[in-house]
Amino acid sequence: MTVPAPSQPGQPQPTQSLPAPAPPVNPETREFWAATARGQLLLKRCLDCDSVIWYPRAFCPECSGMRTEWFEASGRGRIYSYTVNHRGEGAYQGQAPFVLAYVELDEGPRMMTNIVGAEPADLSVGAPVTVIFHDTGDGTALPRFQLS
Amino acid sequence: MTIRGKAHIAGAFEHPDRKIPDKSTAQVHAEVALGALADAGLALSDVDAYFCAADAPGFGPISMADYLGLTNLRYLDSTETGGSSYVAHVGHAAAAIAEGKCQIALITLAGLPRSQPVPRSGANILAPEAAFEQPFGPTTVSMYALAARRHMHEYGTTSAQLAAIKVAASQHAQYNQNAMLRTPVSVQEVLDSPMISDPLHRLDCCVISDGGGALVVVAPEVARDLPRQTVKVLGHGESPKIAAGRRIDLTYTGAVWSGPRAFEEAGVAHDDIDYASIYDSFTITVLQTIEDLGFCEKGKGGAFVADGALLAPHGRLPFNTDGGGLCNNHPVNRGGMTKVIEAVRQLRGEANAPVQVPDCEIALAHGNGGSLGTRSAAVTLILGREDA
Numbered sequence: 264m265t266v267p268a269p270s271q272p273g274q275p276q277p278t279q280s281l282p283a284p285a286p287p288v289n290p291e292t293r294e295f296w297a298a299t300a301r302g303q304l305l306l307k308r309c310l311d312c313d314s315v316i317w318y319p320r321a322f323c324p325e326c327s328g329m330r331t332e333w334f335e336a337s338g339r340g341r342i343y344s345y346t347v348n349h350r351g352e353g354a355y356q357g358q359a360p361f362v363l364a365y366v367e368l369d370e371g372p373r374m375m376t377n378i379v380g381a382e383p384a385d386l387s388v389g390a391p392v393t394v395i396f397h398d399t400g401d402g403t404a405l406p407r408f409q410l411s
Numbered sequence: 412m413t414i415r416g417k418a419h420i421a422g423a424f425e426h427p428d429r430k431i432p433d434k435s436t437a438q439v440h441a442e443v444a445l446g447a448l449a450d451a452g453l454a455l456s457d458v459d460a461y462f463c464a465a466d467a468p469g470f471g472p473i474s475m476a477d478y479l480g481l482t483n484l485r486y487l488d489s490t491e492t493g494g495s496s497y498v499a500h501v502g503h504a505a506a507a508i509a510e511g512k513c514q515i516a517l518i519t520l521a522g523l524p525r526s527q528p529v530p531r532s533g534a535n536i537l538a539p540e541a542a543f544e545q546p547f548g549p550t551t552v553s554m555y556a557l558a559a560r561r562h563m564h565e566y567g568t569t570s571a572q573l574a575a576i577k578v579a580a581s582q583h584a585q586y587n588q589n590a591m592l593r594t595p596v597s598v599q600e601v602l603d604s605p606m607i608s609d610p611l612h613r614l615d616c617c618v619i620s621d622g623g624g625a626l627v628v629v630a631p632e633v634a635r636d637l638p639r640q641t642v643k644v645l646g647h648g649e650s651p652k653i654a655a656g657r658r659i660d661l662t663y664t665g666a667v668w669s670g671p672r673a674f675e676e677a678g679v680a681h682d683d684i685d686y687a688s689i690y691d692s693f694t695i696t697v698l699q700t701i702e703d704l705g706f707c708e709k710g711k712g713g714a715f716v717a718d719g720a721l722l723a724p725h726g727r728l729p730f731n732t733d734g735g736g737l738c739n740n741h742p743v744n745r746g747g748m749t750k751v752i753e754a755v756r757q758l759r760g761e762a763n764a765p766v767q768v769p770d771c772e773i774a775l776a777h778g779n780g781g782s783l784g785t786r787s788a789a790v791t792l793i794l795g796r797e798d799a
Contacts, residue, residue: 286542318543324656346556348608355548
């Protein structure tokens with residue numbers, strides 16, 4: 264597995280190690296993706312029941328409320344589960360083995376992501392991780408994680 | 412209302428081929444439809460309800476109804492829950508029959524993923540979750556691998572225990588002349604097969620096959636007049652497994668809800684189940700499902716399967732005696748249809764002789780569609796012999 268150059272938190276980094284396909288953006292999620300371009304990870308909170316909602320949406324599935332707000336996450340979390348995928352598809356077809364993971368953020372949500380910059384042998388469920396951003400070249404960046 | 416005993420499966424047919432380079436998808440739908448109707452002793456002109464899912468080419472159920480010339484339809488259902496769709500269709504057909512909406516329901520599945528592959532990365536980019544998942548490169552196997560890893564972390568499940576599931580399926584498949592993989596394998600051979608998405612090896616994964624299958628579900632008064640032995644629908648339960656904005660939990664499936672609903676409607680207990688068709692897209696699918704259905708304590712599935720429980724005919728829970736998706740057939744990457752078909756064979760006493768469960772009276776068929784722990788649909792069906 265190739266080890267990408269260490270990247271710094273904050274501004275999005277170019278990535279040579281993994282593709283960074285641009286996400287489809289719509290009015291409900293535009294603010295989230297605009298923030299990624301600034302190196303910020305936003306979450307949605309329900310103003311009625313205070314739930315943190317993942318994936319981000321304008322509707323609270325917990326209390327059916329329609330009043331939500333964005334707030335910035337700490338960018339820290341722990342690996343909930345991970346796999347080294349040897350058979351990429353789509354944009355990842357032919358890709359060297361790469362790590363797909365769910366990270367449990369300190370704020371609660373478990374989000375799909377990639378772990379980068381680590382050898383598989385160094386990974387474990389529960390390992391602390393920190394967000395970094397990989398520029399998609401489309402005005403957005405993908406929130407990925409590296410071991411803290 | 413209950414559907415218990417109010418509908419019978421009168422016809423079941425599994426396409427014998429696993430690679431079909433010279434036919435269209437619609438053509439294979441027609442072949443399996445005719446196969447199941449012939450098995451039932453019925454004709455296309457008798458069919459008054461048609462059920463299909465997203466593998467049916469064209470506009471919902473309409474294009475295939477047109478292709479097949481189903482001119483007497485009064486009930487349509489194109490419920491799409493991935494590989495579990497066809498298990499759901501049996502429950503829905505039974506409910507519709509019990510309500511008097513129809514009497515003879517045809518369910519078809521067919522497709523050609525080997526001969527006419529379509530891009531597999533085609534997750535629906537319009538799905539509201541797509542932007543937060545697809546850019547990171549999830550694949551079907553890797554999503555199940557994430558579930559397997561977490562199950563291992565929480566319960567100590569091992570790769571060798573998962574391999575025992577494949578070993579049992581391969582033992583059964585050796586007696587099925589149509590199975591794609593007929594050679595029995597060992598635990599070590601599973602562990603030595605190439606890693607696809609760790610901890611899942613190639614032999615932890617189901618086959619990819621062309622083919623299909625069909626079922627005919629009829630009202631009891633129709634069943635009475637048919638020459639073939641039919642199978643009673645006793646109970647049905649279904650449930651989505653979703654996170655609903657909360658934290659996902661990869662360690663369990665919707666079987667925790669679909670199972671109890673089916674058992675309650677059927678009025679049977681776990682000890683009454685003589686045979687089980689368990690959805691087996693991957694070995695971890697089987698492990699989590701048998702735990703969630705309550706055949707063993709949660710987290711103890713590894714020990715259960717490693718003890719030979721799944722081996723027919725004499726294990727505690729003989730499963731997938733056709734070899735299942737792991738060895739026999741997983742047409743169109745959708746295994747629910749073949750799960751019901753093998754349960755019907757067992758209840759008719761028509762499974763391959765070495766794996767026929769003696770005096771098989773009550774069987775369970777379970778389907779799972781979608782991504783195991785993340786967003787999926789679980790459907791449980793309990794069936795009984797005609798005299799049950």
